[in-house]
Amino acid sequence: xxxxxxxxxxxxxxxxxxxxxxxxxxxxxxxxxxxxxxxxxxxxxxxxxxxxxxxxxxxxxxxxxxxxxxxxxxxxxxxxxxxxxxxxxxxxxxxxxxxxxxxxxxxxxxxxxxxxxxxxxxxxxxxxxxxxxxxxxxxxxxxxxxxxxxxxxxxxxxxxxxxxxxxxxxxxxxxx
Numbered sequence: 111x112x113x114x115x116x117x118x119x120x121x122x123x124x125x126x127x128x129x130x131x132x133x134x135x136x137x138x139x140x141x142x143x144x145x146x147x148x149x150x151x152x153x154x155x156x157x158x159x160x161x162x163x164x165x166x167x168x169x170x171x172x173x174x175x176x177x178x179x180x181x182x183x184x185x186x187x188x189x190x191x192x193x194x195x196x197x198x199x200x201x202x203x204x205x206x207x208x209x210x211x212x213x214x215x216x217x218x219x220x221x222x223x224x225x226x227x228x229x230x231x232x233x234x235x236x237x238x239x240x241x242x243x244x245x246x247x248x249x250x251x252x253x254x255x256x257x258x259x260x261x262x263x264x265x266x267x268x269x270x271x272x273x274x275x276x277x278x279x280x281x282x283x284x285x286x
Contacts, residue, residue, distance in 0.1 A: 112280075121219045122275060123226040125267050127186040127255035133163060137221055138189065141254065144217030148210035156203040157210040158246050160192040168240070172251055175236035180228055183263060187226075187253035192236065194248040207249055218254060226253045 138161060145157065162169030164187070172190040173181055184190065193211050195203035211227065218225045228251040236248050260271040 117216050117219045121215065122224070124224050124257055124260070124271060125183040125226060126258040126260040126263055126271055127183070127188065127224070127253065128258040129186040131188055131256040131258075133188040133223070133254060137223065138163075140221060141191075141214045141217050141223075145210040145214040148206070148213040150206045150209065151202055154197065154203075154206065156195045156197040157207045158194045158196060160194070160240055160242075162190045162192075164188050171239040172231075172236065175231045175233075175239065176228060176251065177230045180230055183267065184226075184228065184251075184253045186255065186258055188255035189253075191252040191254060192240070192248050193250040193252060194242065194246045196246050200247070204249055211250060211252060214252065222256070223254055224257055227251075228253060 142159060142161070145159065146155070148157075150156070160168055160172065162172045169190050172192055173185060176184055191214070193207050195207045197203040215225050215227075229249075231248075231251055233248050236242075236251075237244075237246070240248075242248070260268055263271055
C-alpha cells in the first residue's frame, strides 16, 4: 500500500459509540471549523449544518428522522450533525458539502473521535422538524463520538463492526 497519513489509514465508521462520552465545545467548534475550510467551487460554500448534542432538542429531532435500524446505534453518539446544502445546482453543491464532511471527518480523527455518515433518514420530515427554509436541503447526518463497546450491538452489526476493513484495490478504481 502507498504511504498514507494515519488520519486516513485508521479512520473508520463505527456503530458502537460510547453512550456517556460527551463532545466538548472546543471539539465541536474544531469540527465545524474544519468543515468551513473545505474547498468549494467558486468559494460559494453552500454547506449548512445543524449540530445536536446528545439529548438536546436538535439531537432528538435528528435522531427520530433516522431509520429505526440506525436509531438503535446512533442514539449513543455524542452528537448528530446534519449536513445540508443550499444552491441552484444540487450536484455541485452536494459535491462541495461532501468535501466539508470529509474535512470534518479527518478533523474528528485527529481529535480521537469517530464519525459515521448516515444517508438513510427522512429528509422532508427533518427539514420540517428543524424549520429549515425550502432552499436548505439536508443530505447527510453524521454521528460523532468516542468508541463504545461493540458487544452491545445486535449480532449482525457486531459482525460488521468487528470485521476486517476492505477496500477495492486502486487498479479497480481506475477508468483507464
